[in-house]
Amino acid sequence: MTMTLTLEQFNAAPADDAAALLEGIYEHSPWIAEAALVQRPFRSLAHLKHAMARVVHNAGDQAQLALINAHPELAGKAMVSKSLTAESTNEQNKAGLTSCSPEELEKIQTLNAAYNAKFGFPFILAVRGPRGAGLSRQEIIATFERRLAHHPDFERGEALRNIHRIGELRLNDKFSVEPRLGHQVWDWQEQLSAFSDPGYLEKGQLTVTYLTEAHRSAARMIEQTMRDCGFDEVVTDAVGNVVGRYRASTPGAKTLMTGSHYDTVRNGGKYDGRLGIFTPMACVAELSRQGKRLPFDFEVIAFAEEEGQRYKATFLGSGALIGQFNPAWLDQQDADGISMREAMQHAGLPGALEAIAGLQRKPSDYLGFVEVHIEQGPVLNELDIPLGIVTSINGGVRYLCEVVGMASHAGTTPMDRRRDAAVAVAELALYVEQRAARDGDSVGTIGILNVPGGSINVVPGCCQFTLDLRAPNDAQRDAMVSDVLAELRAICERRGVRHTAEETMRAAAAPSAPAWQQRWERAVDSLGVPLYRMPSGAGHDAMKLHEMMPQAMLFVRGQNSGLSHNPLESTTSDDTQLAVEAFQFFLNNLAAAT
Numbered sequence: 001m002t003m004t005l006t007l008e009q010f011n012a013a014p015a016d017d018a019a020a021l022l023e024g025i026y027e028h029s030p031w032i033a034e035a036a037l038v039q040r041p042f043r044s045l046a047h048l049k050h051a052m053a054r055v056v057h058n059a060g061d062q063a064q065l066a067l068i069n070a071h072p073e074l075a076g077k078a079m080v081s082k083s084l085t086a087e088s089t090n091e092q093n094k095a096g097l098t099s100c101s102p103e104e105l106e107k108i109q110t111l112n113a114a115y116n117a118k119f120g121f122p123f124i125l126a127v128r129g130p131r132g133a134g135l136s137r138q139e140i141i142a143t144f145e146r147r148l149a150h151h152p153d154f155e156r157g158e159a160l161r162n163i164h165r166i167g168e169l170r171l172n173d174k175f176s177v178e179p180r181l182g183h184q185v186w187d188w189q190e191q192l193s194a195f196s197d198p199g200y201l202e203k204g205q206l207t208v209t210y211l212t213e214a215h216r217s218a219a220r221m222i223e224q225t226m227r228d229c230g231f232d233e234v235v236t237d238a239v240g241n242v243v244g245r246y247r248a249s250t251p252g253a254k255t256l257m258t259g260s261h262y263d264t265v266r267n268g269g270k271y272d273g274r275l276g277i278f279t280p281m282a283c284v285a286e287l288s289r290q291g292k293r294l295p296f297d298f299e300v301i302a303f304a305e306e307e308g309q310r311y312k313a314t315f316l317g318s319g320a321l322i323g324q325f326n327p328a329w330l331d332q333q334d335a336d337g338i339s340m341r342e343a344m345q346h347a348g349l350p351g352a353l354e355a356i357a358g359l360q361r362k363p364s365d366y367l368g369f370v371e372v373h374i375e376q377g378p379v380l381n382e383l384d385i386p387l388g389i390v391t392s393i394n395g396g397v398r399y400l401c402e403v404v405g406m407a408s409h410a411g412t413t414p415m416d417r418r419r420d421a422a423v424a425v426a427e428l429a430l431y432v433e434q435r436a437a438r439d440g441d442s443v444g445t446i447g448i449l450n451v452p453g454g455s456i457n458v459v460p461g462c463c464q465f466t467l468d469l470r471a472p473n474d475a476q477r478d479a480m481v482s483d484v485l486a487e488l489r490a491i492c493e494r495r496g497v498r499h500t501a502e503e504t505m506r507a508a509a510a511p512s513a514p515a516w517q518q519r520w521e522r523a524v525d526s527l528g529v530p531l532y533r534m535p536s537g538a539g540h541d542a543m544k545l546h547e548m549m550p551q552a553m554l555f556v557r558g559q560n561s562g563l564s565h566n567p568l569e570s571t572t573s574d575d576t577q578l579a580v581e582a583f584q585f586f587l588n589n590l591a592a593a594t
Contacts, residue, residue: 011041043528053384095127126165182577209310230288238355240304249293259301269569318541369545376564380557388555395509396470405497407461422460513550
């Protein structure tokens with residue numbers, strides 16, 4: 001019978017024995033374990049994983065390429081000749097690569113040849129996938145084809161990130177660790193993704209917009225799962241929020257609120273918003289299973305709407321809780337002419353302002369609001385760090401702009417006589433890029449650029465465009481806005497064109513409450529992983545609750561370069577497990593201080 005290896009045994013083992021225990025974690029590369037061992041004692045398995053990843057990061061280009069080249073091709077000659085390492089054999093078996101059809105094998109080998117020709121190293125993929133259960137051969141081939149289009153520098157990073165994921169799963173095996181709660185959250189998200197709006201469901205795409213049948217089915221699934229977890233009360237409120245409450249050990253206690261949204265963008269991902277619903281639900285399930293209560297009520301809210309996809313009303317779910325529901329929204333119509341009031345009533349909601357106004361919370365009843373969210377960006381992924389501490393949610397301003405010049409013949413108008421509206425906007429776009437980069441953590445985007453009635457042989461006489469400018473605090477944002485608008489005026493004056501700029505949205509920055517941010521920091525530190533503080537460039541429900549109570553957020557690393565609002569949005573059950581454990585620590589720490 002094989003004894004389970006513990007972290008305590010590993011930390012206490014002589015250096016040579018400890019290195020031998022890590023043999024095979026990184027393919028034919030014992031130098032990684034040897035270099036990482038100087039950091040013993042490791043506080044957690046996550047600490048060991050990160051230490052080994054940093055050794056690779058700091059090793060330099062040559063060593064990194066040698067590590068990549070130490071890996072076998074998928075379904076390649078080593079598999080056919082049965083000369084893979086035991087670890088690789090296990091992984092390729094789990095993914096079914098040893099039982100490929102002749103057509104699949106030929107396809108993979110053709111892709112291997114094309115990949116090697118382009119990049120000069122083998123295609124590396126953690127074929128056991130984000131849950132560790134194994135990717136299908138179809139998923140493997142699709143990923144192979146997608147990554148073949150990458151830039152070589154980017155793809156080398158993807159290869160290394162997949163190597164770290166392979167190492168993570170092998171370490172889990174070595175230490176007999178299974179992310180049970182992470183698996184549970186991952187499975188719930190998969191189950192919820194079965195509901196999608198018509199026209200998208202048939203294509204295998206995820207789209208859940210406010211109060212559609214898919215949206216209502218998602219709400220029912222969340223309701224039932226909350227009941228199964230042991231919540232004392234579960235209701236759907238007047239705007240469609242699903243509200244679960246786990247009662248305190250004593251009546252009349254204050255409440256900690258958490259949650260996120262369950263609607264999606266069109267053809268979006270499975271984790272945006274939803275991770276922040278299911279992570280605290282897993283915490284409640286464990287509290288209920290253990291028969292434990294907190295000294296405060298714990299309210300988990302699945303917000304019905306945040307994305308503004310069906311109606312021109314964003315943060316409808318969280319905004320209603322702070323008394324920000326615009327009465328005019330009820331008469332808004334969607335693309336099919338259905339008003340919001342009609343949609344609410346069809347969904348069994350009152351569709352009445354009085355019921356919606358009754359949702360407003362009293363700040364004095366609450367301790368604060370916290371939110372867990374997938375990062376929606378590449379930073380944590382590139383740093384090999386599973387969790388990030390949010391310092392502030394960026395404030396943003398949006399403009400709808402137009403530059404008007406003079407349309408003229410593209411062949412007969414000399415370059416020094418043109419009043420080209422599109423070139424003026426192109427010049428501004430380069431300035432926005434440079435000006436935002438100057439701050440280090442500001443961002444600026446021209447997301448829409450349109451030449452109405454444009455023609456291939458006409459100098460553009462008009463160019464319509466948008467501006468989206470964001471920064472971690474309002475003063476920094478406003479300084480950037482002022483500079484960008486001044487540059488727009490200067491460009492237009494110099495080029496002899498005119499412009500308009502209409503402000504369409506302004507949202508204040510939402511800095512994390514210091515005491516609450518520190519609670520997340522203590523929670524993450526307890527896991528033995530590095531603390532990384534970062535602003536959130538995206539808007540979140542926490543921005544709305546920030547207006548009436550202290551708030552702080554925790555980010556979870558995304559896979560696939562942190563892509564979000566995209567079907568490739570993903571995270572692993574291991575990172576989700578860490579998020580659940582961080583939340584459990586947070587709750588216990590807050591309980592001790594309450």
